[in-house]
Amino acid sequence: MSITDWIIILLFLGGLIAIGFAFSKKNKDLKDYFLAGKSMPTWLVVFAATGTSISAGTFVGSPELGFNTNLTFIMSCVGAVIGGVVVAALFLPKLYNSRTITIYGYIGDRFGETSKRATSVMFILGQLFTSGSRLFIAAIAVSVIIFGSIHFRFLMYSIVILGVVSTIYTMAGGIKGLLYIDAIQIMLVIGSGLVALIIVFLALHDTMSLSEIFASLQNGMVKAPAQPEYAMAADGTLSGWIPGSKIQLVDPRFRFDVPYNLIGALGAYAFFKVAQFSTDHEFVQRQLTCKSVRKAGVSLxxxxxxxxxxxLIFLLIGTLLYVRYINDPASAVGAGVFTDARDIFPQFICNSIPAGVRGLMVVGLLAAALSSFNSAINAMASSFVSDLYLPIRKSRGKAISGDADQMAASRKMVVLMGVLLTSFAIVTAVMQQTSGLNLVDFATGVMCFSYAGMMGVFITALFTKRGNTRSVIAALVLGLLTVLFLQPYIFGPVTEALFGRELFLAWPWWCPIGVSVSLLVCLSGKPDPKTNPQATI
Structure with a gap:
C-alpha cells in the first residue's frame, strides 16, 4: 500500500481512539457506561445497531457468497426484518422495562441468582466463538492487504492488531462512545461498498457491454454442495460447479438442506433472528439505550x-468479480479464486484499487470489523460485571459499591474480554477451515450453540409461570448439545447408519430445533417459590 493509504488508515484508527477517550469522562456509573442512561436518540441507535449487524462477515463474506452462489442470501435479510418485528412487539417491552443492567438480570428476577449466572455464562461463551469468528474473518482481509497472504501466521498477527485497537477505544468510551463510533463506521462501510461496486462495474464495462455482463450472470455457475473439490483448469473448465443464475433472488425449493430458500430464509432464519434479538445482549443492549420502549422497537x-x-451491495460485488474471473481463466487459475474465494474482495482491494481509494476501502473494512467486535466486548463486559463479578464479590462480603470503583472494575473487565475474544478468534480460524462452511454461514451458524438454550429459557421466563433453576440449567445444556448433534460431521454419519444415506440439515434449522428441545426442558420445571416468589407472565 502507498503512504497515502497508510495515512488514511492511521487517521481513522487514531480518530476512533480519540472519540473513545472523549466520551470517557461522561460515564459516571454503570448505567452510563453500559446503557448510556437510556438517553440516546433513535437515529443514532438505528445506525449503531446496523453496524453491529453488518460485520466483517458482510464485508468479506458476502462477496465470497455472491461469487460462489447467487443473491438468494438477501432473502435472509427479509427474514431478519420479520424477526425484528416479532421481537419489537413481544419481547422488547418486557426486557426494556425490567430495569436491569443486562437482560440476564431479568432471568435472575424470574428464576434466581444461579439461573442468571448460568445464562450469562452461556452468553459469554457463545460470544467468545461468535465474535471471535467475526474478528478472524476481518483478519483475512487485513492479512491480505498488509502481508499479501492469508497464511496462518499472518492471520494471527492481523487478529492481534485488530483486537488491541478495538479494546482500547471500547474500554475508554463505554456504550455512549461506541454508539457514535458505530454510526460513523456503518456510514464508512456503505460508502466504501458503493465505491468498490462502481469500480468493479466500470472495470468490467471497459471490455464488456451491459448486456454481456448480464448474460454472464444469468448463465453463470454456482458451487455444487457437498463436492470434494472446486477448481478451474487453465482452459476455463470448472470442476465442482454447476450451472446456475448468479442473479437469482428467490429459491422456492422446499428443502431443509438449503439455507436461503424461502422456507429457510423466511422461516428458520427469521426464527434465528428472533433468538438473536431477544437473548443476545450484544444486540439488545443497543435497544436498551433508547429513550422509550417504542423507540427501541423502531430502532431494531x-x-x-x-x-x-x-x-446487496456486497453480494453484487461478489457476482461482478465472478464475471471478471470467469472471462479470464488464466487470471482465475493464478488467483485460485474458484478453489477458495474467501479473500477475493481483499485481493481486489489490494491489487486493483488505486492508491488513496485503497486506503478508504481498508477503512471501510476496518469499520465493518471493529463495529461488531467492540459491541461484543462491551456487552460481554457488562454481563460479566453486573451478572457475575459484582454479585459474587457481594456474596463473599467484598462488595464494590462506589461508582468510581465499579467503573474502574468495569474498564478492567473490558480489557479482559478483549483479550479473551482476541484469543478465541485464533481458535475460530482453525474451526472454520475444518467446518467446510463459507465465511457467512460459519459466522452465523456458530451463534446457534448458545442461542438454542437461551431462547428456550427466555420464552419460559417471559410468557409462562413455569421453570426453575434446575430446568434452566438443563435447558441451556441440552440446547447446546442438540445443536452440536446437528453438526454435519455428527448428524451425517448418524442418519447414514439409520436411514442408509447421509442427510444434511442447513444451519438456520439448528436454532429452531435446539430451541424446541430447550423450551420443553425448561417448561418441565415447576416454579420454585424460594427463587421466584413473584413469578409473572
Whole structure:
C-alpha cells in the first residue's frame, strides 16, 4: 500500500481512539457506561445497531457468497426484518422495562441468582466463538492487504492488531462512545461498498457491454454442495460447479438442506433472528439505550431494513468479480479464486484499487470489523460485571459499591474480554477451515450453540409461570448439545447408519430445533417459590 493509504488508515484508527477517550469522562456509573442512561436518540441507535449487524462477515463474506452462489442470501435479510418485528412487539417491552443492567438480570428476577449466572455464562461463551469468528474473518482481509497472504501466521498477527485497537477505544468510551463510533463506521462501510461496486462495474464495462455482463450472470455457475473439490483448469473448465443464475433472488425449493430458500430464509432464519434479538445482549443492549420502549422497537426494525441494501451491495460485488474471473481463466487459475474465494474482495482491494481509494476501502473494512467486535466486548463486559463479578464479590462480603470503583472494575473487565475474544478468534480460524462452511454461514451458524438454550429459557421466563433453576440449567445444556448433534460431521454419519444415506440439515434449522428441545426442558420445571416468589407472565 502507498503512504497515502497508510495515512488514511492511521487517521481513522487514531480518530476512533480519540472519540473513545472523549466520551470517557461522561460515564459516571454503570448505567452510563453500559446503557448510556437510556438517553440516546433513535437515529443514532438505528445506525449503531446496523453496524453491529453488518460485520466483517458482510464485508468479506458476502462477496465470497455472491461469487460462489447467487443473491438468494438477501432473502435472509427479509427474514431478519420479520424477526425484528416479532421481537419489537413481544419481547422488547418486557426486557426494556425490567430495569436491569443486562437482560440476564431479568432471568435472575424470574428464576434466581444461579439461573442468571448460568445464562450469562452461556452468553459469554457463545460470544467468545461468535465474535471471535467475526474478528478472524476481518483478519483475512487485513492479512491480505498488509502481508499479501492469508497464511496462518499472518492471520494471527492481523487478529492481534485488530483486537488491541478495538479494546482500547471500547474500554475508554463505554456504550455512549461506541454508539457514535458505530454510526460513523456503518456510514464508512456503505460508502466504501458503493465505491468498490462502481469500480468493479466500470472495470468490467471497459471490455464488456451491459448486456454481456448480464448474460454472464444469468448463465453463470454456482458451487455444487457437498463436492470434494472446486477448481478451474487453465482452459476455463470448472470442476465442482454447476450451472446456475448468479442473479437469482428467490429459491422456492422446499428443502431443509438449503439455507436461503424461502422456507429457510423466511422461516428458520427469521426464527434465528428472533433468538438473536431477544437473548443476545450484544444486540439488545443497543435497544436498551433508547429513550422509550417504542423507540427501541423502531430502532431494531429500521436497523434491519437498512441492512438489506448494504448486504446487496456486497453480494453484487461478489457476482461482478465472478464475471471478471470467469472471462479470464488464466487470471482465475493464478488467483485460485474458484478453489477458495474467501479473500477475493481483499485481493481486489489490494491489487486493483488505486492508491488513496485503497486506503478508504481498508477503512471501510476496518469499520465493518471493529463495529461488531467492540459491541461484543462491551456487552460481554457488562454481563460479566453486573451478572457475575459484582454479585459474587457481594456474596463473599467484598462488595464494590462506589461508582468510581465499579467503573474502574468495569474498564478492567473490558480489557479482559478483549483479550479473551482476541484469543478465541485464533481458535475460530482453525474451526472454520475444518467446518467446510463459507465465511457467512460459519459466522452465523456458530451463534446457534448458545442461542438454542437461551431462547428456550427466555420464552419460559417471559410468557409462562413455569421453570426453575434446575430446568434452566438443563435447558441451556441440552440446547447446546442438540445443536452440536446437528453438526454435519455428527448428524451425517448418524442418519447414514439409520436411514442408509447421509442427510444434511442447513444451519438456520439448528436454532429452531435446539430451541424446541430447550423450551420443553425448561417448561418441565415447576416454579420454585424460594427463587421466584413473584413469578409473572
Amino acid at each position: 426494525v429500521w436497523s434491519q431494513l437498512l441492512a438489506i441494501p448494504i448486504v
